[in-house]
Amino acid sequence: MRGALVAAVVAAALAVVLLLARGQPAAQAGYVTAAESWVLPRLDRPGVAHLADFRGRPVVVDFFATWCTACRDELPELAAVSHRAGAAVAFVGVDSEENGDGLSMARRYGISAWTLVRDTGGSQQSGLRDSVEPTPGMPVIALYDSHGKLVLARLGAVTGDTLVELLRQHLGVTVAA
Numbered sequence: 001m002r003g004a005l006v007a008a009v010v011a012a013a014l015a016v017v018l019l020l021a022r023g024q025p026a027a028q029a030g031y032v033t034a035a036e037s038w039v040l041p042r043l044d045r046p047g048v049a050h051l052a053d054f055r056g057r058p059v060v061v062d063f064f065a066t067w068c069t070a071c072r073d074e075l076p077e078l079a080a081v082s083h084r085a086g087a088a089v090a091f092v093g094v095d096s097e098e099n100g101d102g103l104s105m106a107r108r109y110g111i112s113a114w115t116l117v118r119d120t121g122g123s124q125q126s127g128l129r130d131s132v133e134p135t136p137g138m139p140v141i142a143l144y145d146s147h148g149k150l151v152l153a154r155l156g157a158v159t160g161d162t163l164v165e166l167l168r169q170h171l172g173v174t175v176a177a
Contacts, residue, residue, distance in 0.1 A: 031120045033127030035142075035150050040117035040128060043095050043103050049117050051148050054090045058171040059144040060163070061092045062111075063119070063129045066100030068138040070157040075109035077160035078141075081167075082114065085175045089167065094119050096129040097138060143170050 031048070032039040039050045051059070062078055064071040082091040093111050095102030096119035106112050121127030133140045133153040143152040143166060152170045167173040 031127075033119070033121050033131050035128070035131040035153075036144075036148055038128050038131075040094070040120060043093075043106070043116040043118045044112065049092070049115050051144065053115075054092075054144070055146065055148055057088065057090055057146050058167070058173055059090045059092060059148075060167070061094055061132070061142040061144065063094045063096045063132075063138060063140040063142075064102070064105065065095065065097045065138055066102060066105045067097075071105075071139045072109065074139055074157040074159075075105075075111055078158075078163060079110035081160045081163050081175060082111070084177075085167070085173070089171075089173055089175075090115070092117065094128060096140075097124045097126045141166075143167070145171060 030039075031041060037051060039048050041048055060078070060082070062075070064075060078091070082089070085091075091111070091114040093106055093114045093116045095106070095116065098118070102118065103116065106114070106116050119126050119128050122130040129140055132142045132150065133155050135155050137155050139157055141154050141158055141163070142150060145151050152166065154166070158166070164175045167175055
């Protein structure tokens, strides 16, 4: 009797796990693509980066890909804002939905000093991107407060001026001109 009960509980737990996971491609082992607790492989060197690494200061996360024309237009402006913001704001570049060389793109567009990571899982190696903003398209920008709470996700390219205003409105951060 006891063995049957244990078997039933295990089967029910497995059924719940399978039901929850159905249709959700998993991130690769060891990585997490949840919007407020992500852990992703570094793009620029071995290792991983965690959202928790940035606790204590606001974070701008920009999702980009080599095939994304709007990303190529946006990245130089975001790079300029990151230079002006200095250490007051952390910037993270997430190479998502990639079919090219994201690291070369990061270097070409001036974001190689940012923490650079590679997205995993999801529908197209886009697990974190899908978690942050489920509407298809690129680029996506996400703003996190100093506690790691996602406060804004925005689909579509932004200008440097728009990012400065979003930082002020949503995070209370003033970036000098």
